[in-house]
Amino acid sequence: MALPPLDALVDLARRAGEAIMALYGPGVERWTKADESPVTAADLAAHEVLTRGLAVLTPDLPVISEEAVTEAELAAGAPAAAFWLVDPLDGTREFLSRNGEFTVNAALVVEGRPVAGVVGVPATGRIYAGCPDGAVVVEADGSRRPIRVRPVPADGPVALISRSHLDPRTRDWLAAHEVERSRQAGSSLKLCLIAEGEADLYPRLGRTMEWDIAAGHAVLLAAGGHVDTLAGPPLTYGKPGLDNPHFLARGPWTTGEAADA
Secondary structure: OOOOOHHHHHHHHHHHHHHHHOOOOOOOOEEEOOOOOEEEHHHHHHHHHHHHHHHHHOOOOOEEEOOOOOHHHHHHOOOOOEEEEEEEEEOHHHHHHOOOOOEEEEEEEEOOEEEEEEEEEOOOOEEEEEEOOEEEEEOOOOOEEEEOOOOOOOOOOEEEEEOOOOOHHHHHHHHHOOOOEEEEEOOOHHHHHHHOOOOOEEEEOOOEEHHHHHHHHHHHHHOOOEEEEOOOOEOOOOOOOOEEOOEEEEOOOOEOOEOOO
16 A cells, blocks of 8 residues: 655644644643543644544544544454554653653554554654654754664663653563663653664563554664564554553564564
């Protein structure tokens, strides 16, 4: 199938980011979902921009968005061989704490694989994008440059750990694999930092949903990286429930459990 132009996805992510930043402040309306996670008016504003824009770009493809998914859609998994996975505002807690580490996410999934994706960082105006032709980062001024995962540094890999969800299992996993250096980052930004060559791995040993990481996964794949289950095979999308097993996002760094494909 023909993919939508990457520039069109970048523009869509920028417009969704602008909708979010228009509501960035202490007075934003917020609610609590049934699962106790927060949602704000900014999540819903970005959802409207993305879903309307994708309906224009690819009118025949269904869209699953975190902010509109139904129980039936969750249970069914992939609605078609090709579909969009959207997280309009990943990192709502980061948005509410105003630390800037929240993102706009849209990924095109085909036969279980994220083939194109865009991750916008509204607070900086930076946008990461990836497709089979490669990965780029587009700055707020419109300038762009290609990005690629880096070789493992001579002084050892740097792991990214979650600012909101770090737990003892992750610390134990890093210790077991002799990963001594780490830095914190929020939301799907972690996958993009690996794609950009700023870090080497991100183990996630907690629950995530497919829309949380599909766009970042697409960018990382396009930059030469991998996202594997801890059992070894590549992570796929469209699973019933739309949730992910534990996974490892990485550049060329490997463990005994994660070998290069």
